Amino acid sequence: MEIETCEVTVIHEDIVEKVKKEMPNEEKLQETAELFKVFGDPTRIRIICALMKEEMCVCDLSALLDVSQSAVSHQLKTLKQTRLVKYRREGKVIYYSLDDNHIAKIFEAGYEHVCE
Amino acid sequence: MEIETCEVTVIHEDIVEKVKKEMPNEEKLQETAELFKVFGDPTRIRIICALMKEEMCVCDLSALLDVSQSAVSHQLKTLKQTRLVKYRREGKVIYYSLDDNHIAKIFEAGYEHVCE
DNA sequence: CTTTCATATGAACATCCGTTCATATATTAT
């Protein structure tokens, strides 16, 4: 494993060094990108948005958003894996809700920006 | 243009109707997803993160992040189009910076969540 | 006006990702 710094023009080496020191942990940045990527799909953000209002089961989400049960289920899997939603079973029905209210905060930060 | 509501099982019609009324404008939701999608790429979020610290030119970003000049330039184009960054020219050099400090707020909301 | 340097851009390619379709699992009712 070698690092090659080949042929890169740097105009302001001082700035580059300064910012490099101030940059957050690389791994955390990757995780942050992963998190935002989950918010970056129309179906998923609609699910998140719906769950901000009410705990809901899969078929109701499917009907509300006009997306197939399978598609909703696949996206809920993603949301589960990234710990954005939690769920509870009640007989055959599984109810999903947001994992914590920080999720809503992130949504709102983006939504507000869109609304200017 | 016809809407077909075919074969969808709805368990809690009241909840579905209530949430449907409370859901934000569909177009705004799409835009919000678009916004988060831009934040959802490792290279782009690193650019955003760097520009939170300092205004920077393309080649310095390229060196800082160890990404080709072309790749940085392509991503800056995306960031320009979504109005996340602005730029100013000074001779041959073009300096990029965050368009407004609301951008940093969005980043921080996500970053904080990752850091627990 | 030609060269050099910083940046932009288009095409091509590979990878990723969301949906669909078919089917599996799990729980309740008969």
Added chain:
DNA sequence: ATAATATATGAACGGATGTTCATATGAAAG
């Protein structure tokens, strides 16, 4: 047990997306 219902899941397909490579643009210097 068997049927019915709610949800999950794997494979496959098509479209989106990020990088690379080659090249273009635009500004300053010689």
